Amino acid sequence: MAAATFLFAACGNPSSTSTETPAATEAPAEAPAPAAPAPAATGTADVTLNGGDDMKYDLTEIKVKEGQTVKLTLHHTGKMAADAMGHNFVLLAQGVDLSAFAQAANAAKDNDYIPKDKAADIIAHTKTIGGGESTEITFTAPAKGTYDYLCTFPGHWAMMKGKFIVE
Numbered sequence: 001m002a003a004a005t006f007l008f009a010a011c012g013n014p015s016s017t018s019t020e021t022p023a024a025t026e027a028p029a030e031a032p033a034p035a036a037p038a039p040a041a042t043g044t045a046d047v048t049l050n051g052g053d054d055m056k057y058d059l060t061e062i063k064v065k066e067g068q069t070v071k072l073t074l075h076h077t078g079k080m081a082a083d084a085m086g087h088n089f090v091l092l093a094q095g096v097d098l099s100a101f102a103q104a105a106n107a108a109k110d111n112d113y114i115p116k117d118k119a120a121d122i123i124a125h126t127k128t129i130g131g132g133e134s135t136e137i138t139f140t141a142p143a144k145g146t147y148d149y150l151c152t153f154p155g156h157w158a159m160m161k162g163k164f165i166v167e
């Protein structure tokens, strides 16, 4: 049951944020852009991810575009406290072993279950929250590809994980 419950809108344009002029039509000047940056990944991807007392994310697949600014909001829709049913969102670099990472995270209670010695494995992460709370992070979508995300609260990753797809 993957794609059914997408709630986020790509290219959302909350009126409060700075309006981005989509490159006003420029006559092709002389200098061709050196090393053209990734093709116009404009706008912000607003992603809302919910996790409840049932130890599940509502999204097991999240799609964004390369270079896009990702605004991810994690809501804990349950009632249980963070020390019993804490949730977070951790986006891992490619090639990281989930099981090994989760094991390291288990030992990182003092750091919100974010293993300090594995910083290189982490692209982005939220803090760990309890029922009724939300937290938000903003990061830049990495290079095209498929990445894993998980909740690193002990024991959760087996059920709380998904694919973060950058197109």
Ligand SMILES: [Cu+2]
Residues within 6 Å of the ligand: 051, 055, 085, 086, 087, 088, 151, 152, 153, 156, 160
């Ligand atoms: Cu969790």
